[in-house]
Amino acid sequence: MPNYDILTKSPVFRGLNSEQLSDCLRTVHIQMKSFRKDNLIVNAGEKVNQLYIIQKGSVRGEMLDYSGKVLKIEDIEAPRALAGAFIFGKSNVYPVTVTANNDVELLSIPKNEFLKLMQKEQTILINYLNDISTRTQFLSNKLHFLSFRTIRGKIAHYLMQESGSNSNTVELKHTQQQLAELFGVTRPSLARVLGELQREGLIVLGRKNIVINEKKRLSQLLEKD
Amino acid sequence: MPNYDILTKSPVFRGLNSEQLSDCLRTVHIQMKSFRKDNLIVNAGEKVNQLYIIQKGSVRGEMLDYSGKVLKIEDIEAPRALAGAFIFGKSNVYPVTVTANNDVELLSIPKNEFLKLMQKEQTILINYLNDISTRTQFLSNKLHFLSFRTIRGKIAHYLMQESGSNSNTVELKHTQQQLAELFGVTRPSLARVLGELQREGLIVLGRKNIVINEKKRLSQLLEKD
Numbered sequence: 366m367p368n369y370d371i372l373t374k375s376p377v378f379r380g381l382n383s384e385q386l387s388d389c390l391r392t393v394h395i396q397m398k399s400f401r402k403d404n405l406i407v408n409a410g411e412k413v414n415q416l417y418i419i420q421k422g423s424v425r426g427e428m429l430d431y432s433g434k435v436l437k438i439e440d441i442e443a444p445r446a447l448a449g450a451f452i453f454g455k456s457n458v459y460p461v462t463v464t465a466n467n468d469v470e471l472l473s474i475p476k477n478e479f480l481k482l483m484q485k486e487q488t489i490l491i492n493y494l495n496d497i498s499t500r501t502q503f504l505s506n507k508l509h510f511l512s513f514r515t516i517r518g519k520i521a522h523y524l525m526q527e528s529g530s531n532s533n534t535v536e537l538k539h540t541q542q543q544l545a546e547l548f549g550v551t552r553p554s555l556a557r558v559l560g561e562l563q564r565e566g567l568i569v570l571g572r573k574n575i576v577i578n579e580k581k582r583l584s585q586l587l588e589k590d
Numbered sequence: 591m592p593n594y595d596i597l598t599k600s601p602v603f604r605g606l607n608s609e610q611l612s613d614c615l616r617t618v619h620i621q622m623k624s625f626r627k628d629n630l631i632v633n634a635g636e637k638v639n640q641l642y643i644i645q646k647g648s649v650r651g652e653m654l655d656y657s658g659k660v661l662k663i664e665d666i667e668a669p670r671a672l673a674g675a676f677i678f679g680k681s682n683v684y685p686v687t688v689t690a691n692n693d694v695e696l697l698s699i700p701k702n703e704f705l706k707l708m709q710k711e712q713t714i715l716i717n718y719l720n721d722i723s724t725r726t727q728f729l730s731n732k733l734h735f736l737s738f739r740t741i742r743g744k745i746a747h748y749l750m751q752e753s754g755s756n757s758n759t760v761e762l763k764h765t766q767q768q769l770a771e772l773f774g775v776t777r778p779s780l781a782r783v784l785g786e787l788q789r790e791g792l793i794v795l796g797r798k799n800i801v802i803n804e805k806k807r808l809s810q811l812l813e814k815d
Binding site: 453454455456460485487490494496499502504505507 | 675676677678679680681682685705708709710712715716719720721722723724725726727729730731732733736
């Protein structure tokens with residue numbers, strides 16, 4: 366049975382209350398699927414024919430490397446979706462093999478039914494578009510940061526980009542964990558370099574902002590990168 | 591005036607004929623905008639409040655670097671859209687400044703009206719979802735390839751990934767130009783390294799496929815990378 370209280374917390378259904386969601390889902394064909402610990406859910410390379418939303422439990426995404434060794438990519442927990450950005454597009458296959466970590470219940474919405482849902486309920490359409498667009502924007506940003514080799518270069522680039530031409534204060538939209546992910550470095554390494562830049566007098570770290578003391582010296586870090 | 595013959599060739603409207611598109615667009619508020627050569631169309635950082643589709647002419651996307659120097663990013667021609675992946679999501683601002691290269695006509699569909707169009711006409715919804723998902727998948731793949739430093743490593747990784755465990759023939763889904771873009775290298779450099787690998791006897795290049803002669807030696811390239 367779908368648990369609407371949990372499902373309304375899922376990114377794709379947020380903004381709907383349980384009654385609205387139950388009304389929506391009544392109009393399309395859906396299915397509940399159960400898995401026990403270590404059951405295979407989907408294989409990497411399998412075509413994505415449905416939106417799976419985890420209603421209970423957690424799953425892990427894994428890849429095999431060329432020697433056959435299993436590499437864990439990430440854990441995904443209720444109420445998130447599986448491979449949401451891979452339902453449409455030219456490469457609509459699961460990028461990883463997905464296995465249950467414990468007792469798992471999935472809501473399965475076939476691709477065609479999901480299209481109907483988005484056409485019927487604008488909240489779902491907007492949620493889904495925001496989700497995959499934010500993902501695209503994050504990846505595009507991350508690719509951009511990869512062109513700077515050092516953490517100092519990445520930080521300088523980020524601060525120059527966010528501060529614009531007239532201000533010396535950057536309001537932080539990202540946590541240090543999110544910034545570390547964007548830069549492709551560990552959080553402790555990022556914190557260490559931020560600390561260095563503060564001790565060198567280039568920046569002052571606040572709780573929710575960073576003040577740039579010496580914009581010229583900061584931009585020189587970019588040239589050295 | 592909207593030119594339906596041209597607009598039906600745009601990625602977001604493909605699959606509709608001129609009459610169907612004209613019927614669709616009649617139900618929403620749209621606007622035609624004209625620009626002369628070198629007119630500014632949008633500034634980098636401006637919020638994306640509409641879908642712009644180029645009906646006539648071409649535009650260029652440019653960024654300023656920190657010294658104020660203009661860097662050209664790309665030209666976009668009719669009947670493509672501007673910044674299609676930036677209408678939704680957390681960072682829905684134009685990533686570049688857009689300027690007309692010649693006489694330009696744009697179809698402007700406000701964000702809310704575009705949502706209505708997608709809800710009304712499934713073809714438009716599917717086209718748009720396929721477009722932004724393909725973009726996400728391309729970026730995700732490109733990030734993955736960036737973890738290999740050398741072109742030899744990137745090619746070896748691509749061929750091992752595409753051939754799977756049982757086959758030694760890779761049907762090419764990408765042109766050499768697309769592969770070069772995916773790897774972040776120039777097309778001539780890619781062609782040179784492919785030629786080297788053929789001369790060394792690891793692969794045989796066909797017109798539409800690549801045959802792997804020595805899978806073991808190919809996978810050793812990955813370890814050396």
